[in-house]
Amino acid sequence: xxxxxxxxxxxxxxxxxxxxxxxxxxxxxxxxxxxxxxxxxxxxxxxxxxxxxxxxxxxxxxxxxxxxxxxxxxxxxxxxxxxxxxxxxxxxxxxxxxxxxxxxxxxxxxxxxxxxxxxxxxxxxxxxxxxxxxxxxxxxxxxxxxxxxxxxxxxxxxxxxxxxxxxxxxxxxxxxxxxxxxxxxxxxxxxxx
Amino acid sequence: xxxxxxxxxxxxxxxxxxxxxxxxxxxxxxxxxxxxxxxxxxxxxxxxxxxxxxxxxxxxxxxxxxxxxxxxxxxxxxxxxxxxxxxxxxxxxxxxxxxxxxxxxxxxxxxxxxxxxxxxxxxxxxxxxxxxxxxxxxxxxxxxxxxxxxxxxxxxxxxxxxxxxxxxxxxxxxxxxxxxxxxxxxxxxxxxxxxxxxxxxxxxxxxxxxxxxxxxxxxxxxxxxxxxxxxxxxxxxxxxxxxxxxxxxxxxxxxxxxxxxxxxxxxxxxxxxxxxxxxxxxxxxxxxxxxxxxxxxxxxxxxxxxxxxxxxxxxxxxxxxxxxxxxxxxxxxxxxxxxxxxxxxxxxxxxxxxxxxxxxxxxxxxxxxxxxxxxxxxxxxxxxxxxxxxxxxxxxxxxxxxxxxxxxxxxxxxxxxxxxxxxxxxxxxxxxxxxxxxxxxxxxxxxxxxxxxxx
Ligand code: SF4
Numbered sequence: 161x162x163x164x165x166x167x168x169x170x171x172x173x174x175x176x177x178x179x180x181x182x183x184x185x186x187x188x189x190x191x192x193x194x195x196x197x198x199x200x201x202x203x204x205x206x207x208x209x210x211x212x213x214x215x216x217x218x219x220x221x222x223x224x225x226x227x228x229x230x231x232x233x234x235x236x237x238x239x240x241x242x243x244x245x246x247x248x249x250x251x252x253x254x255x256x257x258x259x260x261x262x263x264x265x266x267x268x269x270x271x272x273x274x275x276x277x278x279x280x281x282x283x284x285x286x287x288x289x290x291x292x293x294x295x296x297x298x299x300x301x302x303x304x305x306x307x308x309x310x311x312x313x314x315x316x317x318x319x320x321x322x323x324x325x326x327x328x329x330x331x332x333x334x335x336x337x338x339x340x341x342x343x344x345x346x347x348x349x350x351x352x353x
Numbered sequence: 354x355x356x357x358x359x360x361x362x363x364x365x366x367x368x369x370x371x372x373x374x375x376x377x378x379x380x381x382x383x384x385x386x387x388x389x390x391x392x393x394x395x396x397x398x399x400x401x402x403x404x405x406x407x408x409x410x411x412x413x414x415x416x417x418x419x420x421x422x423x424x425x426x427x428x429x430x431x432x433x434x435x436x437x438x439x440x441x442x443x444x445x446x447x448x449x450x451x452x453x454x455x456x457x458x459x460x461x462x463x464x465x466x467x468x469x470x471x472x473x474x475x476x477x478x479x480x481x482x483x484x485x486x487x488x489x490x491x492x493x494x495x496x497x498x499x500x501x502x503x504x505x506x507x508x509x510x511x512x513x514x515x516x517x518x519x520x521x522x523x524x525x526x527x528x529x530x531x532x533x534x535x536x537x538x539x540x541x542x543x544x545x546x547x548x549x550x551x552x553x554x555x556x557x558x559x560x561x562x563x564x565x566x567x568x569x570x571x572x573x574x575x576x577x578x579x580x581x582x583x584x585x586x587x588x589x590x591x592x593x594x595x596x597x598x599x600x601x602x603x604x605x606x607x608x609x610x611x612x613x614x615x616x617x618x619x620x621x622x623x624x625x626x627x628x629x630x631x632x633x634x635x636x637x638x639x640x641x642x643x644x645x646x647x648x649x650x651x652x653x654x655x656x657x658x659x660x661x662x663x664x665x666x667x668x669x670x671x672x673x674x675x676x677x678x679x680x681x682x683x684x685x686x687x688x689x690x691x692x693x694x695x696x697x698x699x700x701x702x703x704x705x706x707x708x709x710x711x712x713x714x715x716x717x718x719x720x721x722x723x724x725x726x727x728x729x730x731x732x733x734x735x736x737x738x739x740x741x742x743x744x745x746x747x748x749x750x751x752x753x754x755x756x757x758x759x760x761x762x763x764x765x766x767x768x769x770x771x772x773x774x775x776x777x778x779x780x781x782x783x784x785x786x787x788x789x790x791x792x793x794x795x796x797x798x799x800x801x802x803x804x805x806x807x808x
Contacts, residue, residue: 164422164434167590167638171415174646179408184598186395186402201615252580253546271393271605272615282628285579288572306605306616310597319428319625325616328572332487332503334510335378336530341486342538342545343572343619 186307194270194302195351202273205326206339207347211299214353218296225348226260226292233290234262235281252285261290265324265349268302269309274325275349276309279318287322293344295324299351357700362672375507376670382503383664385613386714399606404718406599407655411645417560417593422636424563428625430586430632438468441637445470445552445585448633449479452583454549458541460567460574461485462554463501463658464587464637466680482544484573486537493520499674501681502611502660507673541573551577553623555588556657557603558634561596564624565634568607568617575621584626586634591641591654603657606716610659644692649727653688655717662711662721668704677701684711684721691728702728 191197199209219241233255234242239262246255265275275295277287303309315321328343339345366372390396410417422432435441449457457479471481483492487505490513491498498504514528523536553574557566565586567574578584594600608614626632644654663669663683674682679690679698687705690698702725711721
């Protein structure tokens with residue numbers, strides 16, 4: 161407690177001139193077709209987006225995309241082909257070795273290919289540990305830029321959320337870009353109407 | 354007379370191919386940053402806003418840091434306050450001890466470098482595992498980072514190949530980055546799954562919500578915190594930002610400025626501990642509140658650690674991070690080192706040609722070069738100035754304190770290469786010794802900027 165007070169009083173004793181908070185209203189870029197821009201940018205960062213047709217069978221589409229995937233983690237009721245429910249496992253460690261995770265995203269961001277995923281499963285590990293990540297996103301929830309996104313994002317009681325823009329990557333060895341550092345080696349976003 | 358920086362730079366440039374590669378690679382990163390900036394018509398507005406928001410925040414720091422702490426506590430995090438590096442390390446060691454943690458997995462944190470946390474913990478028997486690939490490579494080599502965003506930028510793939518052969522038993526002679534990264538993925542996955550605690554830095558702390566925001570490309574912060582029951586956040590008090598509206602400005606600038614990406618792969622918001630787990634946030638001062646009282650250098654507290662100033666710096670690119678005696682290199686490091694201990698780090702102030710490129714790329718519009726110039730003036734009172742530096746700052750002072758003349762000199766530079774040669778590329782600037790005089794750009798930087806070619 162005393163350290164806290166020491167720090168706060170040191171801040172106060174060194175404070176001089178103060179500055180006002182500016183009005184934060186930049187002329188931020190807005191796209192007329194946010195979905196098209198989102199798909200383009202996501203591709204440029206190593207991911208991809210697929211528009212699902214109305215009435216299309218999600219499970220069949222997943223199986224055709226990932227024919228090899230034996231272990232599929234998801235708590236979404238519509239993902240009938242899931243083999244692990246991350247809500248029902250005793251420890252997140254049991255997700256190690258998962259081939260594919262399917263999660264729901266809430267907001268897409270056209271300017272940078274980000275999808276906001278508020279934690280909506282018991283183990284957030286599911287978003288990071290699977291070899292491949294599939295995100296379901298309502299096409300109508302794609303905004304132009306981060307200002308709009310931050311005005312909209314929400315959390316569940318889990319108290320964690322993440323913007324994900326494409327697959328995990330690194331360029332730490334001689335700046336050579338390698339996809340699949342620690343997280344997903346591939347990210348696909350299914351855009352639903 | 355040569356400074357420490359000049360001597361180290363001389364060693365670096367002796368390996369001509371490596372120096373060329375380093376210079377070129379970072380120049381390309383700078384170019385990627387420019388391309389992203391040009392894509393956003395509001396780029397300059399964002400920089401201006403970032404600067405203003407930071408000035409507002411740091412001049413109301415008591416209010417915002419307390420609000421952040423209260424909010425984080427209301428979310429269920431445990432907040433600690435550390436006056437200096439020693440307190441920071443003691444607090445973390447005590448938390449680990451309380452939970453009988455033997456192994457700590459870390460994501461990148463410059464603050465823990467600043468506090469020398471790793472050696473402190475290791476000497477007390479804690480196994481510390483860096484999980485950012487570049488940091489892990491350097492840790493296995495027992496070397497410090499040479500760049501704040503690309504820590505292993507100075508290491509060649511063959512060296513990593515050899516290192517992994519020995520430590521991770523990879524194939525002999527295989528130095529393919531994809532192969533080596535995959536080997537590291539497998540090795541570190543095991544560490545994530547077995548560590549007792551995960552430590553992350555904080556790119557931002559949001560006062561209104563208590564969120565700790567961490568940006569990575571690899572996903573290592575998220576992997577660590579997804580498994581260990583204990584999450585420790587090491588956060589400098591200047592990292593606080595008032596609310597999401599302000600945060601959105603910084604998030605838009607950070608990755609674009611750092612690596613020329615539109616966003617980092619992961620922008621993670623840690624608000625509450627995982628169910629049944631604990632989240633500790635250590636708020637660290639370590640000299641920051643003193644800087645608030647220093648009108649000449651207060652702007653260093655606006656830094657979001659993007660490294661754009663290093664990538665653009667001709668001296669950094671040609672001399673490498675190890676040429677600087679402070680652990681943060683480049684323009685921001687020169688200033689932070691001087692603020693930490695001028696007597697120890699004054700050598701670095703010579704590592705600047707006052708080209709002002711850093712000022713022009715910094716997303717928070719920090720007056721980096723102006724500050725370096727001021728330090729040079731103060732070297733006299735520190736008793737550290739030698740004749741070289743006296744001449745150097747004298748000559749540059751004449752021109753830099755006369756904006757019209759400065760503009761004219763640069764505009765004329767393509768025609769009369771000799772004037773700037775005398776002022777910039779002569780023996781006065783020790784790091785420039787033995788170099789070819791670089792051809793001046795056909796158009797000056799300021800000109801190109803006026804025409805909108807550079808932002
Ligand atoms: S001083 Fe500016 S350019 Fe340099 S690291 Fe900090 S924010 Fe980035």
